Structure formats: structure tokens, C-alpha cells
Amino acid sequence: MATPGFRPTHVVPGDGMPAWQAPDPARPTVPLDAFLPVQLVERRGDWGRVLCANGxxxxxxGRFLVAVPQDPPTTDAGPLARTAxxxxxxxxxxxxxxxYxxxxxxxxxxxxxxxxxRARTRGLRLGVVVDGESVWLYDADHGRWVYADGTRLSTYATDDGPHAEAEPRHTSTRVVTPDGP
Structure with missing residues (x-):
């Protein structure tokens, strides 16, 4: 039976994955099945605590979880703004x-x-997903993913996620080469 209001944020990778009772490699538990929908509810470094539909x-x-796209933001019917x-x-x-x-x-x-x-492509970033009339684009200038319905853009996700006040953590990805970032 599914937990009321359960909405997955991720799925388990296609090969399944090991799981632990606590963020400690010495405390293994039953592995998770491939493509199992889960909710990521807590992070501690690379560890992620997931909640399954049955509670x-x-x-x-957590590095190996596959993110599930959430519903895109709705756009209002107002006039098209140049910035959008x-x-x-x-x-x-x-x-x-x-x-590229x-x-x-x-x-x-x-x-x-x-x-x-490597020198010619360093710093080049691109992200595009087209699904019918919808498109998700990575805006490298502003470090965010945006959603477009064909006429206007709305921010969908940013490189910088929310930061815990008690414990700062690194939430964006940085590519590091032998020559530096």
C-alpha cells in the first residue's frame, strides 16, 4: 500500500542498488529493485535517505539515484515579456x-x-530536452534549467539548491580537470 501523498523524486538505477540501515557501510539491508520509485528525503554527503511508497x-x-522530472511550472496567459x-x-x-x-x-x-x-571546449555547457511542445533548456549564463511551452520561459531548477542553515553543503556540480576547474 502506498503512503498517502507519496510523490517520487527519484528512481533506482536500472541495475538496482545496495541499501543500508544507516549511513554506514557496516549496516547493509535489503537492496533496492531496479527502477523503484523513491523520495529522497535527506542528504548527508554522498549518502541519501530514501522513502519508498510503502513507507x-x-x-x-545518493549520487546514483536518477531524478524524476516534476511537473513543469504553469505559465500565465499574460503578455510575452522580452526576458521570458x-x-x-x-x-x-x-x-x-x-x-562543440x-x-x-x-x-x-x-x-x-x-x-x-579540451581547451577549445572548456567551459562549454549545453542542456536541451524537447518533448513535443515542451522544452527544457539549460541557461549556463544564469546556472538554471528553464521550461518553455513554446512562448515563454519559467525557471524550473537552479544549480544552487537550498542550503541547510546548520550544515552548509555543496549542491552544484563543478568539473575539475588536471589543469584546474
């Missing part, structure tokens, strides 16, 4: 993909070495 909870390596126009962000996404493709072509043709390829 059972366990600790897992999705076209500039779509144009930036097209340029980023074009720049050109770098890959040069690298594959032998015109770029590995180090030159």
Missing part, C-alpha cells in the same frame, strides 16, 4: 552545439590534439 526507508549512495522569450536561449544553445560539433569534427579529422580539444 520503508533506507540509506543509499525562449528564442535568445535557443539561439545560444544552437551556437554551443555548433561550436565543429570541435569534434576537427578532433576526429586529426586537426586538433586531445589537449587542444
Amino acid at each position: 520503508w526507508s533506507a540509506w543509499v549512495d 522569450d525562449p528564442r535568445p536561449l535557443l539561439a545560444r544553445a544552437e551556437r554551443a552545439l555548433s561550436d 560539433r565543429a570541435s569534434v569534427e576537427d578532433f576526429a579529422a586529426g586537426g586538433l590534439g586531445g589537449e587542444a580539444f
Whole structure:
């Protein structure tokens, strides 16, 4: 029986995953089945406490959970504001993909070495999901994902999540190479 109001935030990866009674590798419990929907209710470093639909909870390596998209924000029927126009962000996404493709072509043709390829693509970020009339775009300039319904944008998620007041934690991802961040 499902817990009332249960809404999954993640699913278990396709291979399933081990679980623990506490955030301690010495206290294993029953592993979680592949694609099991769970709610991530607490984080402690890489550990994540998940709640299952039947009310059972366990600790897992939270890095391997697969996020479930939540319903996108609704947009009002007001006039289109220039800042909410999705076209500039779509144009930036097209340029980023074009720049990456050109770098890959040069690298594959032998015109770029590995180090030159890394230097040319360093800092290049792109994220696009198109699903029918809906699109989710990563806005690298503002560190956020936005949702568009074809006419306007609304912020969907940001790189910086909420921070616990008692215990600060790192919530954004940073790519580190041998040359530095």
C-alpha cells in the first residue's frame, strides 16, 4: 500500500542498488529493485535517505539515484515579456552545439590534439530536452534549467539548491580537470 501523498523524486538505477540501515557501510539491508520509485528525503554527503511508497526507508549512495522530472511550472496567459522569450536561449544553445560539433569534427579529422580539444571546449555547457511542445533548456549564463511551452520561459531548477542553515553543503556540480576547474 502506498503512503498517502507519496510523490517520487527519484528512481533506482536500472541495475538496482545496495541499501543500508544507516549511513554506514557496516549496516547493509535489503537492496533496492531496479527502477523503484523513491523520495529522497535527506542528504548527508554522498549518502541519501530514501522513502519508498510503502513507507520503508533506507540509506543509499545518493549520487546514483536518477531524478524524476516534476511537473513543469504553469505559465500565465499574460503578455510575452522580452526576458521570458525562449528564442535568445535557443539561439545560444544552437551556437554551443555548433561550436562543440565543429570541435569534434576537427578532433576526429586529426586537426586538433586531445589537449587542444579540451581547451577549445572548456567551459562549454549545453542542456536541451524537447518533448513535443515542451522544452527544457539549460541557461549556463544564469546556472538554471528553464521550461518553455513554446512562448515563454519559467525557471524550473537552479544549480544552487537550498542550503541547510546548520550544515552548509555543496549542491552544484563543478568539473575539475588536471589543469584546474
